Amino acid sequence: MKPVKVGLMGLGTVGTGVVRIVEGHQEDLQGQVASPIVISKILVKDRAKARSISVDHGKLTEDPWEIVRDPEIDVVVEVMGGIGSTKEIMLEALERGKHIVTANKDLMAMHGPEILAKAKEKGCDVFYEASVAGGIPIIRTLIEGFSSDRITKIMGIVNGTTNYILTKMSQEGAAYADVLKEAQALGYAESDPTSDVEGLDAARKMTILATIGFRANVSLEDVDVKGISSVTQEDIQYAHQLGYEVKLLGIAERQDDFISVSVQPTMVKRGHPIASVNGVFNAVYVHGEAVGETMFYGPGAGELPTATSVVADLVAVVKNMKLGVNGRQASVSYKEKKLKTDEQIASKYFLLLHVEDRAGVLMQIAQVFSQYDVSIESVMQPATPGQKGAELIISTHAVSKASMNEVLKAFAELSSVQTIKSVYRVEG
Amino acid sequence: MKPVKVGLMGLGTVGTGVVRIVEGHQEDLQGQVASPIVISKILVKDRAKARSISVDHGKLTEDPWEIVRDPEIDVVVEVMGGIGSTKEIMLEALERGKHIVTANKDLMAMHGPEILAKAKEKGCDVFYEASVAGGIPIIRTLIEGFSSDRITKIMGIVNGTTNYILTKMSQEGAAYADVLKEAQALGYAESDPTSDVEGLDAARKMTILATIGFRANVSLEDVDVKGISSVTQEDIQYAHQLGYEVKLLGIAERQDDFISVSVQPTMVKRGHPIASVNGVFNAVYVHGEAVGETMFYGPGAGELPTATSVVADLVAVVKNMKLGVNGRQASVSYKEKKLKTDEQIASKYFLLLHVEDRAGVLMQIAQVFSQYDVSIESVMQPATPGQKGAELIISTHAVSKASMNEVLKAFAELSSVQTIKSVYRVEG
Structure with a gap:
């Protein structure tokens, strides 16, 4: 059995998890794909840096093109993030016939159509389950599990940082600024928290979910975004009095093929399944015309949960390689995008x-x-x-x-x- | 585009939903599979019976073999239930190269390995998403979403009838016997409720989930089953005092490749995501070594939710037909089954x-x-x-x-x- 060779780009939190799972679960993976899966090269920023896992030093490279140009490498796993040069690297990897697994929500939200078009042209797979809601297999669920249905609404708690902050504010009566500081100290929030607290991260994920769920190319610019920095303890107290929780919800809706997508702090009635999703957990609520109400809950980030999704995608690529059907999935975005006006929302x-x-x-x-x-x-x-x-x-x-x-x-x-x-x- | 022809066996609740979705969502389905999907024959018990949907009377037959022997039919959708003759019909359909989509949990729990072996031999697909937890795509999730992980625990509320009864007992303080009568009047429970209330239905579903989740052939006999008929209002009151809810849980666990599967009324701590799954809703909680805690929630039964899963499977079969890869999925049960002893549970x-x-x-x-x-x-x-x-x-x-x-x-x-x-x- 010829091993499948993987070039891993990025050895931060998620990259480390990918190495751990591919090595630790090798026997299980082989049981499913009937080939060894080998990480043969790893892109890092600094080869000399100390690592929390032991990796063969000879596999490390600081040059992404060394991976892209390696004819032995079948699949590029991209967990380094970034948009500009990352996009060029991904396009060139596809050009050379390599399949891609990525956890990069920014890349897929902003350049998804271009990357998927190139993949189709070259007969390559591009999978990106880990780009939304970490360990929750929501992209698969929307594409395959609900292929038969017409999805009318997707509501997501897709940003763990803001959900942690709002949960603390709700449960402990603390002020926004204090909880944000605490979240930063615990590593749940970045030192510059803008992307999380202003809803931009959630907006990117909702762009991806709406595109897949509604089968139309939704752009980041279509998303109406408001963050949580203006949520006060007073608001939360009034929400409680009325029987609500305040959550940062991404909401994508469709009616008669007209779409709207937004991210905003929302008062959610207690008793709704998404109202009790707390802490850093994520959840995506999906309403379909036929299936009705469903919800998918799990860890939205973290080394191993996110790596679980990355490696599940890798397994899917390898299975397709064995079947000779890479790049053969029907494109999911075949509908014309029609946005709702403010009168329709x-x-x-x-x-x-x-x-x-x-x-x-x-x-x-x-x-x-x-x-x-x-x-x-x-x-x-x-x-x-x-x-x-x-x-x-x-x-x-x-x-x-x-x-x-x-x-x-x-x-x-x-x-x-x-x-x-x-x-x-x-x-x- | 040559249409894909489907033989539908059964036109009860789920069968009616299948007709509605295949007809109502035809355009969406063609967008994905690039072929019309046509239900060309329908097996019914009584051709003369009045129906809630209009179907071409010429498509109806009372003879299952008419469908099995029809060389034009590509896929058999089995939603009639039963085990004995149904199994023979399914095996013969596979023998003749037809793919199968089934919602039959009894058949898959008791004869799954035999049917899947025949499918493999003949290069056919057998999909059965609808056999567990109605509209929740949990089988896909376990096979594909968590292909990279080692699942250690699956806990399911997989029987809506008993969850409805326990929810009513918990929320309204009613006695078991009274709620059962009410559920029967509402059509949520059968006139002979044994299979539901004694946990047998849940046991069959847990057999299927454990087999897939642990990749080993678990049998119905391996499941330790206890139903809810002995749950008293007193038990529920004490549970509440201690901060618990009483739920009928299917629990499948694995430790070092040793497995146990059981169904029993269980006290679940409030705050655990599965404790707040109420009424006829189902949920499956999955714990994986890498991913941690996840939960999948939705309708466990009903015409359209169950039909959503059936038709999603049908889409998967047709996509595989287009790719020429039917029956090529690696078998999921490749591990030796080792059961835990009572000392290990x-x-x-x-x-x-x-x-x-x-x-x-x-x-x-x-x-x-x-x-x-x-x-x-x-x-x-x-x-x-x-x-x-x-x-x-x-x-x-x-x-x-x-x-x-x-x-x-x-x-x-x-x-x-x-x-x-x-x-x-x-x-x-």
Whole structure:
């Protein structure tokens, strides 16, 4: 049995996990693919650096092209990240007939169509299960498990850092800034946390999920993004009073082939399966016309969980090699993308307003809602002793985003509304 | 494009769903497989019976062999159930080179190896995603998503009827017998509920999941089964007091390649993801050495959810036909089955004893535990005013099943223990 040779690009957290699994589970892997799988070259930034695993020093290289140009290498496993030069390297690897397994969400969200087109042209596989939700095999599930269904909604907690922060805020009553610092100290958040807390990381993952789930090429620019940096403890307390949890949700929806994708802090009704997904765990809730409600839960990051997905993809590539069917999967994106307008995007909302405390204010506010056809589910005015002015907590029925924007614009011009403190989408 | 012809065997709940999806999603399906998929013959018990969907009467037949012998038919979709004659029909269909998609858990749990061997011999596909957990693509996930990992534990709520009954008992304080009657009236339970409530249905599904997850041929006889008919409201109340829910769990475990599989009412710690799976929903929790904790949640039965899985399998068969790789998947069961002995099966337990209310009894009981090396986590003696005797609620640390059996035997002989009212496995 000729061994299958793998060039591993990147020996950070995930790369180390890939080495551990390929070596540690070699017997199991051979049981499935009937060939040894050998990592024959490893791209690193610094060959001299000390490693937490023992690797044959002769396999290490600092030059990616050494892997790309090696005719012996069948599969490139890319876990180094990056976009610009990484894309060039991947395209050249495909040009030379190498299959690709990648965990790179940025690359696939921004250049997925180009890379997949090149793969198709060259008859190569490109698999990227690990790019979304770490150890959860959600890409496979969407492509194969629900091939028969029409998916209408995908809601994802796809960023562990923000879910950790929101869980801590919810369970311990801590302030955003304090929990962020703690998450940074524990290594759950980067020293520059922007990509996570502003929702950009989640937006990239939702781009990938929406493209696959709706079979149309969704771009990162199509995603409406808002992060969690403005979520306050006060918001969370009010959410609890109403029976909700605040979660950073990616939401991709489809109706009559019109699509919308967004990422925003969302109030999720307790009892909805995604409301109880806590800590660094990820989950993807999928609603299909026929199947109804499903949810897939697991670790969203980490050395071994992410490497599990990478190596499962590697097994899939090798099985295809044995069958001679690499690159033969039908393209998943065969539908024309049609984006919903703000008039077509409907959801329930939660608003927290700081208003003047005098007679007639509520009537003014009610008039604005009525003017834009926004139907109110409930209005609460909690006691705020000692504070100047009053607080109003308003829940709406499902209403178009366009109408809600009009309402918010009107409030901004209304002198009796002193501050629009919070606006949340509501689910569940 | 030559259409792919399907012979559908069974036009009950699932069969009707298959017709609806194949017809309703035809355009989507063609987008993926680049061929029309046509149901050309349908096996029914009574051609004259009125149907909830309109089907071409000329397609209906009461003779299964008409489908088996039709050389035009590429794929048999078997959703009629049964074991004896169904097995013969399936084997003959394979003999004639037809691929099979089946939702038949009994058939696959009891004759899976024979059917899969015949399929391999004839180069045919046999897919059976719908046989376990209805709309949840758990079989795919175990085979492909976790191909790289070593699965150590599978815990499943794989029977909707019993989960509905236990949820009602937990949430509404109702008695088992009353909820069962209600479930029967609603059509969630059969008029003879034995297969569901005694755990046999769950055992068949766990046989299939353990075989795939552990890559060894587990038999139905290997599964230790206990149903929910002895679960009392008192048990559930005590479980709640201790922070647990009572669930009928299928549990398949592996340690050093030694396997155990069981189905039993289990006390699951609240906060464990599977503890909050309620009503007729199913869920399968999978723990892998590398991936850690994951869970897959969705509808376990019903016309369209189950048909979603059936038609997804049909899509997979047709894709394989296009690639010319039917029957080429490596067999998943390549490991020798080694069953754990009672000494090797370890878990925590909950016991409810009715004992004499006098000094020294607790000491006697403690002595029995100590004699068999069973370590106690907690003992509670709730107030039972007006009752004769006392109740003892005992939680143990993890202990072997063999030791627990010895303890129970000793209690049966101890005059101070009047009744062993309940024994539960504890998880989470």
